[in-house]
Amino acid sequence: MVARKPLIAGNWKMNFDHMRAIAFVQKISWILKDAKFPVTDVDVAFFPPFTDIRSVQTLIDSDGLAFAFGGQDLSPHDEGAHTGDISALFLKKLGCTYVIVGHSERRQDHHENDEIVAAKVLAALKHGLVPVICVGETAEDLEKFGPSAVPVTQLTAALRAIPADAEIVVAYEPVWAIGSGKAASPAQAQDVCAALRGVIGREMSTDAAASTRVLYGGSVKSGNIASFVREKDIDGALVGGASLDAEEFAKIVQFPRHVIA
Numbered sequence: 001m002v003a004r005k006p007l008i009a010g011n012w013k014m015n016f017d018h019m020r021a022i023a024f025v026q027k028i029s030w031i032l033k034d035a036k037f038p039v040t041d042v043d044v045a046f047f048p049p050f051t052d053i054r055s056v057q058t059l060i061d062s063d064g065l066a067f068a069f070g071g072q073d074l075s076p077h078d079e080g081a082h083t084g085d086i087s088a089l090f091l092k093k094l095g096c097t098y099v100i101v102g103h104s105e106r107r108q109d110h111h112e113n114d115e116i117v118a119a120k121v122l123a124a125l126k127h128g129l130v131p132v133i134c135v136g137e138t139a140e141d142l143e144k145f146g147p148s149a150v151p152v153t154q155l156t157a158a159l160r161a162i163p164a165d166a167e168i169v170v171a172y173e174p175v176w177a178i179g180s181g182k183a184a185s186p187a188q189a190q191d192v193c194a195a196l197r198g199v200i201g202r203e204m205s206t207d208a209a210a211s212t213r214v215l216y217g218g219s220v221k222s223g224n225i226a227s228f229v230r231e232k233d234i235d236g237a238l239v240g241g242a243s244l245d246a247e248e249f250a251k252i253v254q255f256p257r258h259v260i261a
């Protein structure tokens with residue numbers, strides 16, 4: 001059995017300018033230090049807006065903080081005439097470890113389909129970034145097809161051309177649970193995350209299925225994180241709203257103190 005290190009990822013979306021970003025990351029590090037919580041058993045990653053990344057990088061490097069960071073999106077292209085886009089090359093150069101791909105807000109606001117998501121996954125991997133691949137069903141999908149059909153289809157498409165040994169993270173984010181305050185039940189999230197692990201096994205390898213971290217996202221808070229990570233196929237969380245509150249996010253990061261194995 002491969003031990004998967006939990007990942008708590010804060011997706012800031014379009015919040016915080018670069019000055020607030022610095023103050024926020026600093027505050028989280030102080031809270032965790034005061035609480036004597038060693039950031040060794042949990043990976044913690046921030047996903048700031050592009051304009052904040054350089055500032056976050058500089059702070060993390062200069063203070064030697066044990067946090068990773070990444071972009072919220074990337075271009076499928078390396079460089080060239082793509083106004084407004086940011087490539088994996090540039091993110092890598094800024095020290096990013098991760099990049100979110102296929103978040104439902106990108107799928108909705110920017111009409112990103114499975115083909116674009118698959119191309120972005122390959123672009124991230126090509127430049128050594130770990131894609132955090134988001135999948136999830138809408139409320140309508142849930143009613144029509146149940147919870148796992150759409151996420152399974154989306155992940156299968158995203159992994160279509162992926163090398164068997166690629167490092168990826170998968171995030172199951174039911175669209176109806178995002179920002180709604182109405183999280184999925186841990187049992188439902190577990191069922192879908194297990195199905196997604198099955199897709200990783202089929203499209204990549206059994207080793208990849210065993211070692212890949214599958215996260216849950218959608219109205220995660222300090223009050224419900226323990227119930228999710230207790231499930232056997234859930235390896236952490238992608239946190240939106242609650243990642244903008246330093247005290248709350250720091251509590252989520254410290255979930256191992258509240259989960260009895």
Ligand code: PGA
Binds near residue numbers: 177179218220238242
């Ligand atoms: P939420 O967002 O935690 O605010 O529901 C999660 C996400 O969109 O990643």
